[in-house]
Amino acid sequence: MIERTPLLNIATHLILLCGLVLILTPIWLAFVAATHTLQAVNSAPVELWPGDQLWPNLREAWAQSDFGPKFVNTLIVAIGVVAGKVTLACITAFSLVFFRFRFRMLIFWMIFITLMLPLEVRIVPTYAVAANALSPFQTILDVTGISRLIQAVSGIEVSLEWNLLNSYAGLILPLVATATGTFLYRQFFLTIPDELVEAARMDGAGPLRFLWDVLIPLSKTNIAALATIMFVYAWNQYLWPLLVVTDRAAYGMVVVQLSDLVPDQMTTGGGTPTWHLAMAATLVVMLPPIAIVILMQRWFVRGLINTDK
Amino acid sequence: MRRAHFKFSWIAAALLAPQLLIVFVFFYWPSAQALYWAFTLEQPWGGGNTWVGFDNFRKVLSDPYYWSSVRVSVIYALATTVLAIGMALTLAIFVDRQLAGYRAYRVAVIWPYAVAAPAVGLAFQFVFNPGAGIFSYINAVAPGWWDLSQNPWQAIAAIVVAGAWKQVAYSFVFFLAALQSIPRSLTEAAAMDGARPLRRMIDLQLPLLTPTFFFLLVINITDSFTDSFGIVDTLTGGGPFRATDLLVYKIYADGFRGFDYSGAAAQSIILMLLVMALTFVQFRYIERRVHYT
Amino acid sequence: MAEISIRKVSKTFGKTTVLGGVDLDIFNGEFVVILGPSGCGKSTLLRLIAGLEEISAGEIAIAGVVVNALEPRERGCAMVFQNYALYPHMTVAQNIGYALKVAGVARAERQARVEATAKSVGLTEYLDRKPGQLSGGQRQRVAMARAIIREPRVFLFDEPLSNLDAKLRVQMRHEIRRIHNRIGATSVFVTHDQHEGMTLADRLVVMNKGSIEQVGTPAEVHDRPASVYVAGFIGSPAMNFLPGQISLVRRGVLLENGTLIPLAQMPVLEDGHLVQLGIRPEHARLTPRGRGVIEAQVDMIEDLGAQRLCNLMFEDMPFCVLIEARPPLPAGTPVGLDIPAEHIHLFDAASERRIEIALPLPVAAPAEALTG
Numbered sequence: 012m013i014e015r016t017p018l019l020n021i022a023t024h025l026i027l028l029c030g031l032v033l034i035l036t037p038i039w040l041a042f043v044a045a046t047h048t049l050q051a052v053n054s055a056p057v058e059l060w061p062g063d064q065l066w067p068n069l070r071e072a073w074a075q076s077d078f079g080p081k082f083v084n085t086l087i088v089a090i091g092v093v094a095g096k097v098t099l100a101c102i103t104a105f106s107l108v109f110f111r112f113r114f115r116m117l118i119f120w121m122i123f124i125t126l127m128l129p130l131e132v133r134i135v136p137t138y139a140v141a142a143n144a145l146s147p148f149q150t151i152l153d154v155t156g157i158s159r160l161i162q163a164v165s166g167i168e169v170s171l172e173w174n175l176l177n178s179y180a181g182l183i184l185p186l187v188a189t190a191t192g193t194f195l196y197r198q199f200f201l202t203i204p205d206e207l208v209e210a211a212r213m214d215g216a217g218p219l220r221f222l223w224d225v226l227i228p229l230s231k232t233n234i235a236a237l238a239t240i241m242f243v244y245a246w247n248q249y250l251w252p253l254l255v256v257t258d259r260a261a262y263g264m265v266v267v268q269l270s271d272l273v274p275d276q277m278t279t280g281g282g283t284p285t286w287h288l289a290m291a292a293t294l295v296v297m298l299p300p301i302a303i304v305i306l307m308q309r310w311f312v313r314g315l316i317n318t319d320k
Numbered sequence: 321m322r323r324a325h326f327k328f329s330w331i332a333a334a335l336l337a338p339q340l341l342i343v344f345v346f347f348y349w350p351s352a353q354a355l356y357w358a359f360t361l362e363q364p365w366g367g368g369n370t371w372v373g374f375d376n377f378r379k380v381l382s383d384p385y386y387w388s389s390v391r392v393s394v395i396y397a398l399a400t401t402v403l404a405i406g407m408a409l410t411l412a413i414f415v416d417r418q419l420a421g422y423r424a425y426r427v428a429v430i431w432p433y434a435v436a437a438p439a440v441g442l443a444f445q446f447v448f449n450p451g452a453g454i455f456s457y458i459n460a461v462a463p464g465w466w467d468l469s470q471n472p473w474q475a476i477a478a479i480v481v482a483g484a485w486k487q488v489a490y491s492f493v494f495f496l497a498a499l500q501s502i503p504r505s506l507t508e509a510a511a512m513d514g515a516r517p518l519r520r521m522i523d524l525q526l527p528l529l530t531p532t533f534f535f536l537l538v539i540n541i542t543d544s545f546t547d548s549f550g551i552v553d554t555l556t557g558g559g560p561f562r563a564t565d566l567l568v569y570k571i572y573a574d575g576f577r578g579f580d581y582s583g584a585a586a587q588s589i590i591l592m593l594l595v596m597a598l599t600f601v602q603f604r605y606i607e608r609r610v611h612y613t
Numbered sequence: 614m615a616e617i618s619i620r621k622v623s624k625t626f627g628k629t630t631v632l633g634g635v636d637l638d639i640f641n642g643e644f645v646v647i648l649g650p651s652g653c654g655k656s657t658l659l660r661l662i663a664g665l666e667e668i669s670a671g672e673i674a675i676a677g678v679v680v681n682a683l684e685p686r687e688r689g690c691a692m693v694f695q696n697y698a699l700y701p702h703m704t705v706a707q708n709i710g711y712a713l714k715v716a717g718v719a720r721a722e723r724q725a726r727v728e729a730t731a732k733s734v735g736l737t738e739y740l741d742r743k744p745g746q747l748s749g750g751q752r753q754r755v756a757m758a759r760a761i762i763r764e765p766r767v768f769l770f771d772e773p774l775s776n777l778d779a780k781l782r783v784q785m786r787h788e789i790r791r792i793h794n795r796i797g798a799t800s801v802f803v804t805h806d807q808h809e810g811m812t813l814a815d816r817l818v819v820m821n822k823g824s825i826e827q828v829g830t831p832a833e834v835h836d837r838p839a840s841v842y843v844a845g846f847i848g849s850p851a852m853n854f855l856p857g858q859i860s861l862v863r864r865g866v867l868l869e870n871g872t873l874i875p876l877a878q879m880p881v882l883e884d885g886h887l888v889q890l891g892i893r894p895e896h897a898r899l900t901p902r903g904r905g906v907i908e909a910q911v912d913m914i915e916d917l918g919a920q921r922l923c924n925l926m927f928e929d930m931p932f933c934v935l936i937e938a939r940p941p942l943p944a945g946t947p948v949g950l951d952i953p954a955e956h957i958h959l960f961d962a963a964s965e966r967r968i969e970i971a972l973p974l975p976v977a978a979p980a981e982a983l984t985g
Contacts, residue, residue: 012511013664013684019517023414027425030411034429037485040454041443053452103339112328122339125347127599131546131568132591135575135584136350136357147349188346193339208325218326247436249550250568254576266550269438273445273554286446293439300434305427312430315493505698508665513712513759514686523711527702 038297045069045291052286064287072291076268077260084179085246085264091183092245093238100192100237101230105222107193108200109208119197125190131250138254141181145171177258186245192237195317199233200226236314239307243300265296351592357585376586385562386587389570396480396548396566401540403484405533408491413521416499426496433489437550444482445555448474468556472563475556479564482551483544490543491536498532499525538602542595567591615676615689615766615799616641617662622671624657631657633823634671644793644800648810649820650846655803656771658820662801663769664688675767691760692769696776697752699744699759705731706740709758730762734788750781761792768793770802774809786812807847811835819843837958841965844891844958850922852891853932856962859886866890866959870928872907877954880968887962894933896956899923899940905949911942925950 040059044052047062073079107119130137140146149171152158158169175181203226211221227234249266256262272289304311326332358376360369380386408429415425432440447453448468455466468475502525510520549568556564558573565573567587575584617639624632632654639645647655660666662673664685673680680688691712699708707714710727718726731737734754744752753773760768770789774782790813793800804810810817811831819826819834819842827839838844844852857866857874861884865875874890882888902908909925909932916922916939923934925948934950942948959968 012508013667013682014511014517015682015684016517020417020419023417023419024421026410026414030407031425031428033407034432034485034488037443037447038432038435040447044446044452099339099342102335106332106335110326110328110332112332118336118340121348122343125343127596128347128351128592129546129595131549132595133347133350133354133588134568134572135581135588136353137346138576139353139581140345140350144345147345184342185346188342190343205325212325218329218331243434247434247550249436249438249553250572266436266438269436269442269554273442273557284449284451286449286452289442290446293442297435297439300436301431304431304434308427308430312493312497315433315490316497503696503698505694505696506700508663508685509692509694509698509759510700510711511665511685512663512690512692513763514715515711516686519715523715524700530702 041290041293044286045294047287049285049287052290053284065291068287068291069295072272072288072295075288076265076272076292077263078265078268078292078295080260081263081265081268084262085266087179088182088186088248088252088264089242089245091179092186093241095183095187096192096241097234097237099187100190100196101227101234102222103193104196104200105218105226108197109218109221122190122193125188126194130185130189134250134254137185137251141175141185141255143171144173144175144181144184176255177262179262181255182248182252182262182264183245185251186248192241195233195237195314196230198317199230203229232310232313233317235307235310236317238314239303239311240314242303243311246300269293269296354585354588354592357582358589361582372582376582377590380583380586380590385565386570388562389565389567392476392564393545393567395476396483396564397541397544399480400483400487400544401537403480404487404540405491405536407484407488408495408536409529409533411488412492412495412499413525416496416525417517429492430489432486433493435486437486437547438554439550440482440486441479441551441554444478444485444551448478448481448555469560472560475560475564479548479551479555479566482555483548486547486551487540487543491540494532494536495529498529502528535602538598542598542602545591545595617767617799617801618674619658619662620672620674622658622661622673623669624654624661624666625669631823632661635823635825637818637825637828639799639801642797642799644790644802644813644815645818646802646804646810646814646816647818647820648804648807648846650805653820654823655805655820659692659769659771659801659803662688662767663690663692665692689766690769691763691765691767692771693753693756693760693773695772697744697756697773699752699755701744704741704743705736705747705755708744708755709736709762712759712763726762730758733761734758734792749777750785753777753781753785757789757792761796764796765798768796768798768800770800770804772804773802774804775806782809789813807849811847819846821846837967838891839967841889841891841960844960844967848893850894850933850935852893852958853897854960855890855892855927855930855932857888857890859884859888866957868907868928874906874952874957875954876957876959876970878970880959880970882968888968889960889962889965890952891958891960892952892956894922894935896953897932897934898951898953899934899936900949900951902947902949905951907950907952909948909950911944911946911948913944914942 043058043061045068046065047058048064051058051062103122107115107122143149149158149169152169152171161167161169175184207225208221211225216224247266248264252264252267253270256264256267259267269292272292357369359371359373361372361375362369411425411429415422415429448455448466450456450459450464450467450469458465466474468478506524507520510524515523545567548566549572552558552564552566552569558565558569568591571584571587571591574580574587619635619637619639622632622635623630635654635658647658649655657666661668662675664680664683664687668681675688675690700711703711706727709730710723713723713726727740728737731740734757736751736754736758739747739751744755747755756773773789774785777785786809789802802809802813814831816828817831817834818828821842827834827843829837829839834843835847838847838852841854845854855866855868855874857868859880859882860867860873861879863873863875864879865873866888867873868890898905907927909927912924912926912931914921914923921936921939923936923942925932925934927950932950957970959970960966961968
């Protein structure tokens, strides 16, 4: 469109630049802090330009927090959540959309309602379940008297136990237990034209064949979008791993490690706060999800808009 | 849901089972458990829980600390939402003009979404620290003027800024998507009708963004309740003097530090009801998010 | 009221050329229809006139003023968009009156003019509705009213009828022409539908691949198509083409299989010049076997109700004839074809341009109207 708006264009750039400064400043300051020595960082006023200590600081922060195995753990959990979510959401949405059965709407709502309550809100009881993932079944057996019956008949005392604390399963499973992706897939499956399903059936494809040969190839963009979102979501988990993992050396995740880096009385023992190391560690922890978001921007935006959290 | 093409069979059951199982164990059971705990009290010397009715709720609701937590949570929710939505809307409208470099601006606004909440908290703790942060300039002149470990309002301001900073990206993505889904011909029609860019923003773009705006309003408030834990934990630790003890943080502190499961459960139930009410409002707007014909 | 002159206008998007040096003069108060298939650059040309796209090279003048650098709002054009582009959040009245509101017209006057305009297109009852509550035809009227109320010098229509059903399309077509006759502003109407073009236009502009093939009245374009392309595009069913060469000795066109089709008069061409001979289905005549100029076989016959469309095969080439009778002709029947010399069109095989034969036909337009 032909439009001469020189003043508005200048104003646009000014406004956007201001926004950019507001958004970038905190991370810039954190980055600068990670490039200076302990003394430089703690001398007022704040440093505005990078120093030359980035590499040594990163190395020290890495060693101090023992990031090596924790990165591996975080990666395992993130990939586990992504894989679990992508698979579960797909097959659940598939059976909800393409099969005819009596309690379809009920089951749909049962799964859909999980969108309402994020993990943080029901953190206390979820933690209790994680201590023994089979406790719901144990309780049901106890309350209904079946366990007593079994004991009377066979002499075996029913005691179901599966402790998820300090395990990958414990980190991954509760994060998978929401409807986020199911909803995304459902919306997509509903846009598949009826003719396509009918054509596949005429060609003799059963439900599983149809899922594998038609739906999954068509869902590639959805899968990419969901995977991007879930990777960032899983990587950035904090409260849940903080609770479930007590054995940090074996199962610690990088983001949780940040809580140990807060330079307060507890960590410095009244000494000079080690901001340079804290900020270096923060940078290390932030980097992978940021890289994913920037590299997969298209999928990320798509996923964000369509998942409705 | 209209379509259904295959008859129910063991395949459908097998495909549904894992999700249902996982949702039952990690969602419904804990939620029910929370209800159970909220209405019972654990005996101090063992021997299971006894039914106490609404006692736990009464205790929670008569606790001044709880109400101050509610107050600060509301302040936090409203302040972060207003800041984040305002900022996101402004940036989206101007990025949408698609002047040179708009792609760079877009990436620059989006990436903070990927930063974990505790990382945001930690970064802002550095930025706001009285000794070496941005306010160290003022503190050099007026010692002790800025210290969020002593001044409750400064601590609240700090978590609000950090929270809003983290939320901008999400709202921005939605606003920009909504703006870009406004048909081009609509903008052109307005231009032919004589409306210049600023006029079109006010007469065309803002009204068409209303549904997105309401949707984001609810989402942002909900998120501020649930997503704030990481920021509070690394930025203020709930202090000073419990000034930034947001609801989720208080549940965590009472449940896992104070081992008061029943109190924490009662608080959880209240928060659940609140979040569910907000989500219900949101669902009513979801369908109407875009209304172009 | 204004004339539009388009001089050597081209438009390129990156490396693709959408319009390559178009020349066109549109007279004051004229209804011009730009006709062509999708992707021929017709909409782009319209958008260049409106100022919605920037001109890559050349010049457009409206009422004698070069508008290349003017913004859309400064050009005095109103446009009716293909999808109507109504503001979904405004009522019909607000939609119609928006241009006046932007121009700062006082509320009372605005309201009066909105009501008058709405009345003229039959929208009075719908003024308080939102576009979402209107039918396709009503939306179309709102789009028209929104354009009319501004009293523009030039009306631009970008395929405004393509989203309507067949019946409504005819109705709106008449209405658009009536409004044009009443207001008298210069109108430029873009479409891919030849019926719309033929019925609406004072003059037709046929476009293909970013350039103008022919400009002329509907009758001229139909009766004396300037190129193979126009001949094939205008008229339904489409014209038949037979490749051949000029035979001066035998005074006709010699087809590839040796058949001679006699011409009434010989064009000024050398012997053996390669041509395309064109004949419209309604002009060719079926004859019994052996009595026509060429011999063909029946492929199938389609009954159109009032007429029959005979699809024949002539030497592996399809050939259509439109007839009134209902002859019992099963597939494979050999038939003869008569090709009346006065209805033959000749085109140069290489350039695909028309070759004039001095026809003994009543032709209205002078030859200089056939620019291109």
